[in-house]
Amino acid sequence: MKEETVKEVYPGIFQLKIPIPNSRLTHTLAYLLTGSKEHILIDTGIYSEQGIEAFKDQINQIGILAKSIKTILITHNHPDHYGLAPSVKKMTSGLVAMHEVDWDQAPWRNMGNNKKKGDSDPLEFMKKWYQLHGVPEAELKGPFFPGMDSDSKNRKGSRKSTEARWDPSSLPKPDLLLKGTETFDVGRFSVKTIWTPGHTPGHICFYEESAKVIFTGDHILPKITPNVSVRNSKRSDPLADYIDSVNKLKNLDVDWVFPAHEYEFADLEKRLDDLLQHHESRVQEIVDAVQEEPYSAYQVASNVGWNVGDWKDMDKFLRRSATGETLSHLEYLKNKKRLSSVKDSDGIVRWFY
Ligand SMILES: [Zn+2]
Ligand SMILES: [Zn+2]
Structure with a gap:
């Protein structure tokens, strides 16, 4: 397997590429925000042995100890974001956090051995x-x-x-269930939670105001239009939710968008307009x-x-x-x-x- 090189996308913020084997999506982009002693990880990727190796290798490239990652923020409950979380939790000392609605309505809950x-x-x-x-x-x-x-x-x-694989029964309850009002501080970064339902009912974005960067998970991707599906969930109108959540990001002071797939990009306002136009x-x-x-x-x-x-x-x-x-x-x-x-x-x- 080709080894990926970690990219510092903003001073102190690193982009990790975790492979999704045999998938058109190819990678999940995870992000590490570094403080002086403690760090925050945003998303983990899908479970695969290659994924674990890629994570270890890229943490080494950054030059930090995995044990100094104290918080693991998950944008949403899909396996390509949460699937590797149990393994990452074992390697670090991080507490895993997800929006309470996404835990409550995860489609894989109560499946398999659960x-x-x-x-x-x-x-x-x-x-x-x-x-x-x-x-x-x-x-x-x-x-x-x-x-x-x-x-x-x-x-x-x-x-x-x-092969990427996931077993629903291997995905435990997160340590922290979020409401979408929390802020997580590390070093000079202060990461604000923004609840953006639509792609999933408990999807969250993370905004860092002083750096003018936003981590958009699957809510906003540069080219792909995120899937907004009715899947017998409790919310009956996810498209209305999604459109509201796109509008929620308007007028934020943002220089760089860091999504969970594809690549980082600059013009958030234009992408928001394009998505509204598409729908x-x-x-x-x-x-x-x-x-x-x-x-x-x-x-x-x-x-x-x-x-x-x-x-x-x-x-x-x-x-x-x-x-x-x-x-x-x-x-x-x-x-x-x-x-x-x-x-x-x-x-x-x-x-x-
Ligand atoms: Zn997703
Ligand atoms: Zn995804």
């Missing part, structure tokens, strides 16, 4: 929910999330150590798609354009994620009273103008 007796099976529940929105039976077979390893029988031997045209495209006849969310998704490629080339994970994304726009339009939905006699929800 499943309590008598709980309804969350995977079965999700499958039923996708069927309701028109996802065909054949696309609901096999592993439900890429790389998910919830079946302990499969854990031995069948998986290569180079506005998306909303219109979806209104147009249901003009002729009622369609399920899955059918609407198959009829609109996706920047990851043609629908026919998309695998079941991408199609499901596109369906969830489409649904967030449909729910948004329904709340704005621009579309209606009905559950047909075949048990599928269809949307119409």
Whole structure:
């Protein structure tokens, strides 16, 4: 494996590249804010043996002791941000912090070995929910999330150590559950928590005012439009949340944006405007798609354009994620009273103008 070189993106702030094996995303970008004796880490990456090696190697390059990392801030509950946290916690002396809503609503809670007796099976529940929105039976077979390893029988031997994998039962409760009002101080940095629901219901960004930098997790990425999905969570209108959260970052004094994927960039205001514009045209495209006849969310998704490629080339994970994304726009339009939905006699929800 090629070793990554740590980059000092601002005096005292280092960008670590933690690999995501076999993924189009390639890396999670974690950030280390250094003080004189103690340090703060923002995000950890996905669990893989390469990830652990990359973390150790890059901490060595920076020249600090892993044990001097006292706080591990997690932007959101996705495995490519939180998956490596238990391993990083062992190597450091850090307390892990996540927004309380993201812990409460993590899609992997109560799965695998965490499943309590008598709980309804969350995977079965999700499958039923996708069927309701028109996802065909054949696309609901096999592993439900890429790389998910919830079946302990499969854990031995069948998986290569180079593969990213995550086992829901290995993700413990964070040490600190945040409300989005906290500030974390280290050295000359004072990191302010900003709650930005949308991509996940408890997503948080971290703002450092004196350095004029913001750590945006998956909320704001330079090129990729973050997935904003309805996934049978308790919040029914994540797109409205997301748009509010984009607006929340307007008028902040920011010179550099440090996202969790792709690369750092400068013009936050322009990116915020582009994202708002993107969702506005998306909303219109979806209104147009249901003009002729009622369609399920899955059918609407198959009829609109996706920047990851043609629908026919998309695998079941991408199609499901596109369906969830489409649904967030449909729910948004329904709340704005621009579309209606009905559950047909075949048990599928269809949307119409
Ligand atoms: Zn994410
Ligand atoms: Zn991510």
